[in-house]
Amino acid sequence: MSATAARLRRVAAVATAAVAVTACGGSVLLPPSVSSNDRGVGPVVESTRRTISDPNAIVPSRSVQESTLIGASSTSPLDILVVGGGATGCGVALDAATRGLRVGLVEREDFSSGTSSRSTKLIHGGVRYLEKAVFNLDYGQLKLVFHALEERKQVIENAPHLCHALPCMTPCFNWFEVVYYWMGLKMYDLVAGRHILHLSRYYSVQESIELFPTLARKGKDKSLRGTVVYYDGQMNDSRLNVGLACSAALAGAAVLNHAEVVSFLKDEGTERIIGARIRDKLSGQEFETYAKVVVNAAGPFCDSVRKMANKDAQAMICPSSGVHVVLPDYYSPEGMGLIVPKTKDGRVVFMLPWLGRTVAGTTDSNTSITALPEPHEDEIQFILDAICDYLNVKVRRTDVLSAWSGIRPLAMDPTAKNTESISRDHVVCEDYPGLVTITGGKWTTYRSMAEDAVNAAIKSGKLSPRNECITGNLRLVGGDGWESSSFTVLAQQYVRMKKTHGGKVVPGVMDTASAKHLSHAYGTLAERVATIAQNETLGKRLAHGYPYLEAEVAYCARNEYCESAIDFIARRSRLAFLDTDAAGRALPRIIEILAKEHNWDRSRQKQEMQKAREFLETFKSSKNAQFHDGKHQ
Structure with a gap:
């Protein structure tokens, strides 16, 4: 039997098994989640939900949050202090706060x-996990x-304004690929069951070109035979992260950005960690905060945090670099992504519409840990070469509007030889008394990672939560009551705004692009931004070709802990x-508006400009990068 036939038979066999399991509710393959989202009920819990979903709720100011942390003494400590304000850290703060625990969070x-x-x-x-599960017969990958x-379903439902389903197209250049990907994605549909976003399907060559006009009909001496499309989720990641921080603050957590842990406080008798000494990087003030448990959610820097407790701590993560580039919108249609299923080194590259532009990536390579990684x-x-053969557009280096690098904190496997085979799953451990570390994972599973970390912290500190985890069914700020048509209210209600032009105040218009942007970025809170634009003559756009309004700078400074120009851009x-x-x-x-909001003097404004420009230099666009390549000019 040929290798091709064997692969197809294996896919068919697993597909048949998936049908049987799905018909039985899926319980044979995977038991119900340990998440206890529906068991957190009661008047206090419902009050917390209402506070987070209230479009008029105001987050405590940064000074109030810092005072709360300072007030956490040895006789009245926090239950949990979180170190790290990324997705997982803010997820931990939200989870713990909505369980009725006293929570603080610091992010350097x-x-x-x-x-x-x-x-x-x-x-x-998890579609790639399914492929590994099939060909490696790996039950762990299937779980x-x-x-x-x-x-994925819960993330989208909890922040519908920031997340949505996106169709992703895989080009097929021979009939084996058509059958292979079609069968695999149909099996994925079956496995997804009630969590499916939309059914996958095959499109002919003509249909594919109509859906994705820049798709090449020929590639590498092969002719396109059609495409297979499945749906995944897409998000505005940092806006979602800020939403988690603000939701946690409304739930009672004291969250403080631009504040770093200098050292840990330890009990003299037991050596257990009982708090941390913290430096406010904006004011220079140092203070001590006590907590029954510290949760280390510092991402790539979690090992450096662990070494504060134990200088001999063994590394837990293997840092991997992932680079992305942003291209003009004409590279991809607004509502369809493209997947390059196999690059020259066997990786997958995505090309996706995002916020009116096209993002392409990613790479996967070993790297060192730095605060500002550069591509x-x-x-x-590599990315430009990967997409070049699949498009009928001349792929040019000069078209790159922005390029950035991120560091993935992959869970360490000492036997792995390359980062691609290292698990993206997460690890929770307490290798020093009072310090619970959570690392690894990915955006999709941030919520369950946070739940696991809080459960471990409760066990470590013998804490007494008011209720169990409710974050699986908890709308974030701006999400409750939001609908995809909500932007029409903004467009109609704020059709006349005031904006500045040439030093004069003139009438402005809330156009459809700005209305859609505000609705998706702020959800039900968008009207508060529009009101600032209307009443404070801040209705002008910040940059030509982009829907961002001056009013957003003021709003974010007042309501989203935006403390610097970099925070905003x-x-x-x-x-x-x-x-x-x-x-x-x-x-x-931007700096002019922030200076007014935060009372910056001229010296601070100059510092902000210098720091922001240095920050932008780490994004290698065609404007600030040196390249000499005839293929991509």
Whole structure:
């Protein structure tokens, strides 16, 4: 029997098994999730839900949050202190706070300033795990598929304004690929069951070109035979992360960005960690915060945090670099992504529409850990080469609007020879008394990772939560009551706004693009931004060609702990990731508005400009990178 026939028979056999299991509810393959989302009920829990979903709720100010942390003394400690403000850290803070625990969180830079803002922007449903499960007959990989499907559905439902289903197209250049991918994705549909977003399907060559006009009919001396499309989730990652931080704050957690742990406090008798000494990087003030348990959710830097407790701690993570590039919108249609299923070194590359542009990536290579990783030119060229053969567009290096690198904190496997085979699953451990570490994982499973970490912290500190985990069914700020048509209310109600032009106040218009942007970025809170634009003459766009309004800078400074120009261009808006040149042009006005909000003097404003420009230099667009390659000019 040929290898091809054997592979198809194996797919068919597993597909048949999947049908049988799905028909039985899936319980044979995977038991129900340990998540206890429906058991957290009661008037206090419902009050917390209402507070988070209230479009008029105001998060405590940064000074109030810092005072709360300072007030956590040895006689009245926090239950949990979280170190790290990425997706997992903010997820831990939200989970613990909604269980009625006293929670603090410190992040040395900004919420989502590290790995969490540098993702592929996908909420993966585990389709690649399924392929590994089939060909390696790996039950563990199959469990990951079920888990990813469940968590993907919950992430999208909890933040519908920031997340949505996205069709992803896989080109097939021979009939074997058509059958192989079609059967595999149909099996994926069956396994997904009630967690499915939409059914996968095959499209003919003509249908495929109509859906994806820039798709090449020929590639590498092969003719296109059609495409197979499945659906995955897409998100605005840093906005989702900020939403987690603000939701945690509304639930009672004291979250503080731009504050770093200097050292740990230990009990003199038992050596157990009982808190941390913290430095506010904005004011320079240092203070002590006591907690019954510290949760280390520092992402790639979790080992450095562990070494504060034990300088001989063995490394837990293997850092991997992932690079992405952003291209103009004409590279891909608005509602369809493209998957390059196998690059020259066997990896998968995505090309996806995102916020009006096209994001392509990613790479996967060993790297060192740095605060501001930069993409190498050969990694950018690798991505451009990977998509080049699948498009009828001339792929040019000069079209790159932005390029960035992120560090994945992969769970360490000492026997692995390359990062691609290292598990993306997470690890929770307490290798020093009072310090629970959570590492590994991915955006899709941040919620369940946080739940596992909180459960471990409760056990370590013998804590008494008011209720069990409720985050599986908890809308984040701006999500409750939001609908995809909500932008029409903004477009109609704020059709006349005031904006500044040439030093004069003139009438402005809330156009459809800005209305859609505000609705998706802020959900039900978008009207608060529009009100600022209307009443405070901040209705002008920050950069030509992008829907960001001046009012957003003021709103984020007041309501989202936006403390620097970088915070805004990178995490509150996404200008730095979308177009470094546009972000640079917007900086003077952004800093001017932030200076008014935060009472900055001229010296601080100059510092902000310098830091922001240095930050943008780490994004290798065609404007700030040196490249000499005739193929991609």
